[in-house]
Amino acid sequence: MTEHVTPAAPAPAPAPAPAGQGRKLVVLVFGLAAVVVGMLCAFAFPTIHSGPHDVPVGVTGPQNATAAVSKALAGDAWDVRVYGDEEALASAVKDRDVMGGIALSAEGVTAYTATAAGPPAAAAITATATALAEQQQGEVKVTDLKPFPVDDPKGAGFSSAALPMVIGGMIPAVALTRLFPGHSGLRSRLAGGIAFAVVAGFAITALLQFGTGSLDGDYWITSLGLSLGMGGLSLTLLGLEALIGMAGFGLGAVVVMFLGNPLSGLASGPHWLPDGWVTVGQLLPPGASGSLLRANAYFDGAGSGTAALTLGCWVAFGLALSLIADRRGRRASLAGEVAPSERESRTEGTAAA
Structure with a gap:
C-alpha cells in the first residue's frame, strides 16, 4: 500500500513593518541624542563658565x-x-x-x-x-559676619540638600500617580502631595538643624519654607500629569532634574553662575527653594521675598493645572453618563413606533 505524504504548509511570510516605523525610529534616536546633549550643556556650561558675575x-x-x-x-x-x-x-x-x-x-x-x-x-x-x-x-x-554653623563650618549639609529637595518633590508625585490613578484619584493625589511636602519639609529641616547642625535659623520658618519648595515642585508635576499624562510628568521631571538642579546655585551661591543661567535657575523650584532655605537658615529671612513668591507661583500653577484637568474629567464623566441615556431613549422610541 502506498502512503500519501501531505506536504508541509509553507511558513507564513513575516508581516511587513508598519509604514513609518523607520521614520519614528530615526526621530526617537535623534530626539534622545538631543536630550542627552541638552543635559550635558545644562551640567557642563555653568561649571565651565562659573565665576563672579555681577x-x-x-x-x-x-x-x-x-x-x-x-x-x-x-x-x-x-x-x-x-x-x-x-x-x-x-x-x-x-x-x-x-x-x-x-x-x-x-x-x-x-x-x-x-x-x-x-x-x-x-x-x-x-x-x-x-x-x-x-x-x-x-x-x-x-x-x-554670616558663617556656617560651628558643627558644619564648610556648609556640607546645606549643599547636600539640593538633591533631596528635588527627589522629595518627584518621588511622591510618582507614587501618588500610581496609587491613585485617573480622575477619581486626582484630589487624593493633591492632598497626598501637600501632606508629604509638609511632613518631609519638617523632617529634613530637623535632620539638618538638630542632627548635623548644618542650619542655624528658626526651625519652624525654615521648615515651612522647605515645605513650600517641595510642594511647588510636587504639585506642578502632579498637575502636568493630570492634564497631559505621563508625557507631561516626564517633561517636568527632566526640566527640574537636568536644568533646575545644576542651576540652583545652592553650593556656590547664584552669583557664581553666568547671568542667563542664574536667571533661569532662580525661576525654577530648586533654585528658588535653595535661596529661600539660605535666607531662612542663616539670614533671619532677609532676601527671602522673591524666592517665596516664585515658589508660591509654582504652587498656584500646579493647582491651576489640576483644576483644569478636574473640570475636563468631570465633563468627560458627564458625557459618558448622558450618552447611554440618549441611546436608551432612542431605543424605546423605536420600539413604540
Missing part, C-alpha cells in the same frame, strides 16, 4: 581710596557699591544687599564676608582685600 560688593573708606577700588573692580565680575561707613557696610552684608565688602582705612584693610551666602564669593572678596593690603603694605583683617 557679584554685589560694598566698599567704604576715604573717597580717593574707594574710587580707586571701584575702578580696579570695574567690569562684569563685580557690582561695586559705596557705603558711608563700616557699620552701614556690615548691615548691608547681613541684609544680603551685598555678598561682602571691603573697608579701607589708614590702619589697613578689613574684609567683611558672609560665607553662608556663598563660599566662593567670600573667598574672592578675601583675596581681593589681601591684595589691596599688600599694595598699601598694611594688614588685612577678615570678619565673617
Whole structure:
C-alpha cells in the first residue's frame, strides 16, 4: 500500500513593518541624542563658565581710596557699591544687599564676608582685600559676619540638600500617580502631595538643624519654607500629569532634574553662575527653594521675598493645572453618563413606533 505524504504548509511570510516605523525610529534616536546633549550643556556650561558675575560688593573708606577700588573692580565680575561707613557696610552684608565688602582705612584693610551666602564669593572678596593690603603694605583683617554653623563650618549639609529637595518633590508625585490613578484619584493625589511636602519639609529641616547642625535659623520658618519648595515642585508635576499624562510628568521631571538642579546655585551661591543661567535657575523650584532655605537658615529671612513668591507661583500653577484637568474629567464623566441615556431613549422610541 502506498502512503500519501501531505506536504508541509509553507511558513507564513513575516508581516511587513508598519509604514513609518523607520521614520519614528530615526526621530526617537535623534530626539534622545538631543536630550542627552541638552543635559550635558545644562551640567557642563555653568561649571565651565562659573565665576563672579555681577557679584554685589560694598566698599567704604576715604573717597580717593574707594574710587580707586571701584575702578580696579570695574567690569562684569563685580557690582561695586559705596557705603558711608563700616557699620552701614556690615548691615548691608547681613541684609544680603551685598555678598561682602571691603573697608579701607589708614590702619589697613578689613574684609567683611558672609560665607553662608556663598563660599566662593567670600573667598574672592578675601583675596581681593589681601591684595589691596599688600599694595598699601598694611594688614588685612577678615570678619565673617554670616558663617556656617560651628558643627558644619564648610556648609556640607546645606549643599547636600539640593538633591533631596528635588527627589522629595518627584518621588511622591510618582507614587501618588500610581496609587491613585485617573480622575477619581486626582484630589487624593493633591492632598497626598501637600501632606508629604509638609511632613518631609519638617523632617529634613530637623535632620539638618538638630542632627548635623548644618542650619542655624528658626526651625519652624525654615521648615515651612522647605515645605513650600517641595510642594511647588510636587504639585506642578502632579498637575502636568493630570492634564497631559505621563508625557507631561516626564517633561517636568527632566526640566527640574537636568536644568533646575545644576542651576540652583545652592553650593556656590547664584552669583557664581553666568547671568542667563542664574536667571533661569532662580525661576525654577530648586533654585528658588535653595535661596529661600539660605535666607531662612542663616539670614533671619532677609532676601527671602522673591524666592517665596516664585515658589508660591509654582504652587498656584500646579493647582491651576489640576483644576483644569478636574473640570475636563468631570465633563468627560458627564458625557459618558448622558450618552447611554440618549441611546436608551432612542431605543424605546423605536420600539413604540
